[in-house]
Amino acid sequence: MPYDPLTDEQREIRDLVRQLARERIAPRAAEIDETHEFPWDVVELFRDHELFGLYFEEEFGGTGTGALLSLVAIEEVSKVCATSGLILAVQELGSLGVKLAGSQEQKERYLPRLASGEWLCAYALTESGSGSDSAAMRSTARRDGDTYVLNGSKRFITNAGVAQLYTVFAKTDSDAGHAGISAFVVEADAPGFEVARVEPKMGIKGSTTGELVFEECRVPAENLLAEEGEGFKIAMQILDRSRPGVAAQGLGIAQGATDYALEYAKTRETMGKPIAQHQLVAAMLADMETKCEAARGLLYKFGQAVDEGVDGLELTKLSAMTKLYCTDVAMEVTTDAVQVLGGYGYIQEYPLERMMRDAKITQIYEGTNQIQRLVIAREMLKEQRAFLLAGVS
Numbered sequence: 001m002p003y004d005p006l007t008d009e010q011r012e013i014r015d016l017v018r019q020l021a022r023e024r025i026a027p028r029a030a031e032i033d034e035t036h037e038f039p040w041d042v043v044e045l046f047r048d049h050e051l052f053g054l055y056f057e058e059e060f061g062g063t064g065t066g067a068l069l070s071l072v073a074i075e076e077v078s079k080v081c082a083t084s085g086l087i088l089a090v091q092e093l094g095s096l097g098v099k100l101a102g103s104q105e106q107k108e109r110y111l112p113r114l115a116s117g118e119w120l121c122a123y124a125l126t127e128s129g130s131g132s133d134s135a136a137m138r139s140t141a142r143r144d145g146d147t148y149v150l151n152g153s154k155r156f157i158t159n160a161g162v163a164q165l166y167t168v169f170a171k172t173d174s175d176a177g178h179a180g181i182s183a184f185v186v187e188a189d190a191p192g193f194e195v196a197r198v199e200p201k202m203g204i205k206g207s208t209t210g211e212l213v214f215e216e217c218r219v220p221a222e223n224l225l226a227e228e229g230e231g232f233k234i235a236m237q238i239l240d241r242s243r244p245g246v247a248a249q250g251l252g253i254a255q256g257a258t259d260y261a262l263e264y265a266k267t268r269e270t271m272g273k274p275i276a277q278h279q280l281v282a283a284m285l286a287d288m289e290t291k292c293e294a295a296r297g298l299l300y301k302f303g304q305a306v307d308e309g310v311d312g313l314e315l316t317k318l319s320a321m322t323k324l325y326c327t328d329v330a331m332e333v334t335t336d337a338v339q340v341l342g343g344y345g346y347i348q349e350y351p352l353e354r355m356m357r358d359a360k361i362t363q364i365y366e367g368t369n370q371i372q373r374l375v376i377a378r379e380m381l382k383e384q385r386a387f388l389l390a391g392v393s
């Protein structure tokens, strides 16, 4: 039995998500991958069953059911379709700016529309010249009366063109490094805002990844989140909470691949017996299952920590470890799952080659896994563990 710390009420919602994923989304997954079309029918399904509400407090039209369940929902959907799991994860990523740093007025204006799924949202930090080094961004925002004027561009933005609300980071002071970055919410119809192109890519093919261009783009001054100069801090606080959404996506892909490989290995026969009974294949299956369960332990620990109010640097380290481990597991496990199927793993008639392609992005976005390792090590270096060495010469 996989680790399951959910309450009865949470389990009921998890089971509903699982059923929708298996019955309604799984049959669409190959087609979404093939056509590269954003799956609006899946958005409609999430809207009809109020699944976007899992990411919001009751006060703003959500279910208020907490972080753990919101991650479990992404995991369940990603077991069958990583593009669809990402739609849920980005509703969290794109709305966290308003949740964490928005005024009451901004929250009331935007969160109910995002909780119902009427609007989708996006998070726009990366630029063509600045990904890991986000402080090197070049986009600018200058105050002009009761508006801000944005100029520049953002690259690789998930939900580009399908989101109605973008959390955008730009420099209000180009000479001040991190401290010169501010955060804004930009509505899709803001004058001077345009989605310039959508990138073809290796996996998560139904998700849009696009370039946003701001040319003298005017937004009301009240669209600033918090104060000028607080954008970098907000961007990092968002990532601390959103990265485990990518981890949940990675774990879902890994568990989906494990389940598929297991069933295949029970029926495919070579040398007179099912391949699952060949010890080298059985060992691969055992490693895959163990890695998934270890990843689940970290992911659910993160969800429980948020629900218990853990914050700050403790959350930063746990978030980075969760993202790192679950997504490395996604890549390792899907690669092995393809191997279990042999030639059938490599062809498109079977879902594992898609899962392996989908897994790769989880090691890259919302901070590459190299960056996660830097974050974890940075936090470790601040810790005092010398007492453990007492008596060791």
Ligand SMILES: Cc1cc2nc3c(=O)[nH]c(=O)nc-3n(C[C@H](O)[C@H](O)[C@H](O)COP(=O)(O)OP(=O)(O)OC[C@H]3O[C@@H](n4cnc5c(N)ncnc54)[C@H](O)[C@@H]3O)c2cc1C
Residues within 6 Å of the ligand: 122, 123, 124, 125, 126, 128, 129, 130, 131, 132, 133, 155, 156, 157, 158, 159, 201, 209, 361, 364, 365, 366, 367, 368, 369, 370, 371, 374
């Ligand atoms: C499909 C997709 C969707 C995305 N969605 C979004 C989105 O919604 N919003 C958004 O803002 N961004 C998004 N991104 C951008 C993503 O977060 C960045 O691509 C990622 O953070 C890496 O930045 P980069 O591509 O500029 O790589 P670089 O920063 O140029 O890194 C290149 C390589 O160098 C390594 N590296 C860099 N610096 C260091 C260092 N100091 N130490 C060790 N290694 C280092 C990296 O790990 C990587 O392996 C998306 C990207 C993709 C491909």
